Amino acid sequence: MRIAVPNKGRLHEPTIDLLERAGLHLENGADRQLYADTVDPDVSVLFARAADIPEYVADGAADMGITGYDQVREAQVTDVAELLDLEFGRCRLVLAAPEDGSIASVDDLAGGTVATEFPNVTREFFAERGLEPNVVEVSGATELTPHVEISDAIVDITSTGTTLKMNRLGVVEEVLSSSVRLFAREDVREEPKIQEVRTALASVKQAEGKRYLMMNVPEDRLDDVRDVIPGLGGPTVMDIANGGGEKVAVHAVVDERAVFETITDVKQAGASDILVTEIERLVE
Ligand SMILES: Nc1ncnc2c1ncn2[C@@H]1O[C@H](COP(=O)(O)OP(=O)(O)OP(=O)(O)O)[C@@H](O)[C@H]1O
Numbered sequence: 001m002r003i004a005v006p007n008k009g010r011l012h013e014p015t016i017d018l019l020e021r022a023g024l025h026l027e028n029g030a031d032r033q034l035y036a037d038t039v040d041p042d043v044s045v046l047f048a049r050a051a052d053i054p055e056y057v058a059d060g061a062a063d064m065g066i067t068g069y070d071q072v073r074e075a076q077v078t079d080v081a082e083l084l085d086l087e088f089g090r091c092r093l094v095l096a097a098p099e100d101g102s103i104a105s106v107d108d109l110a111g112g113t114v115a116t117e118f119p120n121v122t123r124e125f126f127a128e129r130g131l132e133p134n135v136v137e138v139s140g141a142t143e144l145t146p147h148v149e150i151s152d153a154i155v156d157i158t159s160t161g162t163t164l165k166m167n168r169l170g171v172v173e174e175v176l177s178s179s180v181r182l183f184a185r186e187d188v189r190e191e192p193k194i195q196e197v198r199t200a201l202a203s204v205k206q207a208e209g210k211r212y213l214m215m216n217v218p219e220d221r222l223d224d225v226r227d228v229i230p231g232l233g234g235p236t237v238m239d240i241a242n243g244g245g246e247k248v249a250v251h252a253v254v255d256e257r258a259v260f261e262t263i264t265d266v267k268q269a270g271a272s273d274i275l276v277t278e279i280e281r282l283v284e
């Protein structure tokens with residue numbers, strides 16, 4: 001099985017980082033190389049442009065892909081299925097127009113011109129409103145086009161809003177909201193190896209924002225400690241070897257945001273030797 005991942009740009013690093021954390025360590029993947037192996041002999045990686053990845057998966061050059069939902073939509077691929085929202089690369093595709101201009105609503109673009117790197121998504125968006133503006137495809141610096149009479153408005157990516165503001169453009173309407181997704185071709189999505197990759201990536205997401213708490217508790221205080229440990233099922237309680245049977249070990253997965261309070265609470269309830277560690281992966 002082959003996974004297509006972004007070869008450069010803002011999605012490259014976080015994607016590689018996620019694969020590593022999921023245990024799919026890359027090997028033989030020198031810089032600028034097209035392919036890399038992973039520690040799993042059945043999983044290899046193909047590096048491609050973020051925009052090309054959906055097509056590569058649909059065509060069979062790869063079986064799975066990791067790229068932005070905006071790119072999957074723009075590629076108009078039909079036989080791929082989304083497996084997982086990886087929740088990074090969050091951005092919005094918006095219709096935007098000059099702040100001081102005459103475009104205030106989608107309808108104002110009837111007969112107008114829209115510049116974008118996403119012509120398919122853009123046409124679809126307007127078609128749903130019964131509109132068919134002139135769509136000009138550009139390959140970058142889309143924000144400049146309304147100021148040089150190439151367009152009346154743009155459909156482009158925004159996240160912090162800085163670029164729009166710098167170019168004196170205001171959002172008219174959201175076209176879609178995006179984040180990075182794992183997807184696979186329909187005909188292979190049920191393959192065990194693909195499910196294995198999905199589970200591995202999901203386990204990293206699961207572990208994010210969670211901490212593992214370990215502590216020793218006198219047996220007669222166990223109920224008090226149990227009462228103040230929040231979240232994720234009951235804690236695991238274990239006998240301590242040579243503990244004389246008076247103390248037990250209590251382990252629990254706790255939301256990161258609750259750790260501070262929980263430590264205070266369990267200590268008060270009688271726990272000692274409290275340890276907090278990060279969790280790499282969590283499969284529920
Ligand atoms: N400002 C942003 N904030 C969050 N996500 C973004 C942003 N810009 C782009 N993305 C996401 O990253 C994907 C890839 O963006 P893009 O194709 O522009 O590559 P890049 O990382 O900017 O590299 P380059 O443009 O140099 O090729 C987009 O399709 C989108 O899903």
Ligand SMILES: O=P(O)(O)OC[C@H]1O[C@H](OP(=O)(O)OP(=O)(O)O)[C@H](O)[C@@H]1O
Nearest residue numbers: 010140141157158159160161162163164
């Ligand atoms: O709302 P903001 O936080 O300003 O982000 C939006 C900008 O980010 C992306 O460009 P990128 O930085 O990837 O540069 P690029 O045009 O070279 O792709 C996108 O094309 C916008 O221009």
Ligand SMILES: [Mg+2]
Nearest residue numbers: 009010140157
């Ligand atoms: Mg970019």
